[in-house]
Amino acid sequence: MLKPSYLLPLLLLAPQRVAAETPAEWSKPYPAHRIAENVCYVGTAELGCYLITGSQGHILINTGLADSPPLIMASLRTLKIPPKDIRVLLTNQAHFDHVGGFAEMQKLTGAKVWATAADAPLLRDGGVSDPGGLSRFKAVKVDRVLKDGEVITLGDLSLTVIATPGHTPGSVSYLMTVQGHGQKKTLLFVNLPTVVMPLNNAKYPSIVKDLETSFVRLKALRPDFWVAAHASQCGLAEKHAAGNYEDPAGYAKAVAECEADFLAKLRVLPPE
Numbered sequence: 001m002l003k004p005s006y007l008l009p010l011l012l013l014a015p016q017r018v019a020a021e022t023p024a025e026w027s028k029p030y031p032a033h034r035i036a037e038n039v040c041y042v043g044t045a046e047l048g049c050y051l052i053t054g055s056q057g058h059i060l061i062n063t064g065l066a067d068s069p070p071l072i073m074a075s076l077r078t079l080k081i082p083p084k085d086i087r088v089l090l091t092n093q094a095h096f097d098h099v100g101g102f103a104e105m106q107k108l109t110g111a112k113v114w115a116t117a118a119d120a121p122l123l124r125d126g127g128v129s130d131p132g133g134l135s136r137f138k139a140v141k142v143d144r145v146l147k148d149g150e151v152i153t154l155g156d157l158s159l160t161v162i163a164t165p166g167h168t169p170g171s172v173s174y175l176m177t178v179q180g181h182g183q184k185k186t187l188l189f190v191n192l193p194t195v196v197m198p199l200n201n202a203k204y205p206s207i208v209k210d211l212e213t214s215f216v217r218l219k220a221l222r223p224d225f226w227v228a229a230h231a232s233q234c235g236l237a238e239k240h241a242a243g244n245y246e247d248p249a250g251y252a253k254a255v256a257e258c259e260a261d262f263l264a265k266l267r268v269l270p271p272e
């Protein structure tokens, strides 16, 4: 018989074990709704998944947990979006709560997977190479590797890739122009650089530098609308209830709070 101490690493490696321990909100359905003219929310009560609709097909950012695809599919039915019209899958970060549904959504839609160079290895090996460890999900093929600053296009859609590493090595945000309140506005799909692994990290030696870079980049942006990988990070339910996603002040505050948390963790780092 295996002693519990031997069994524990095996349990931690099993994706279903991880999924079983996630908060209920992560798997709870949430109404699909419009954020801007061609951007819709199709995520769960906590896991932000965003559909951007275009003339030549659509882009889906994030797919939630392994158990999220049925909820996303229900949201697509509500919005009358044929799944096969989704051409590209993107993510904010290669963690199981945002890419756990990639393999299934890829199968259901036939979409291509585009990912940053630093998150692509995690997607390809199902999270095995994640320096934070413990994030496992079904591996997927990466069809295109994205670079910081490049503008990706699909038909009439265009998004600027803004690398915001640190939460995972390849965490990324996307900036686009939308029609909001009858005017052209900017919308940022942000991956807030929250610190989820040790800052003195042999498996990720550039983590502190990466987080510093991300805060410089995010503080330089002034998006009119913003949404995040986790719904609670951007007050999504409150914005949905108010019917207004325009919130530049809320963005600056969220980035400042996130940076303060990082700096506090940096201060208590033991000297090398």
Ligand SMILES: [Zn+2]
Binding pocket: 093, 095, 167, 196
């Ligand atoms: Zn994460």
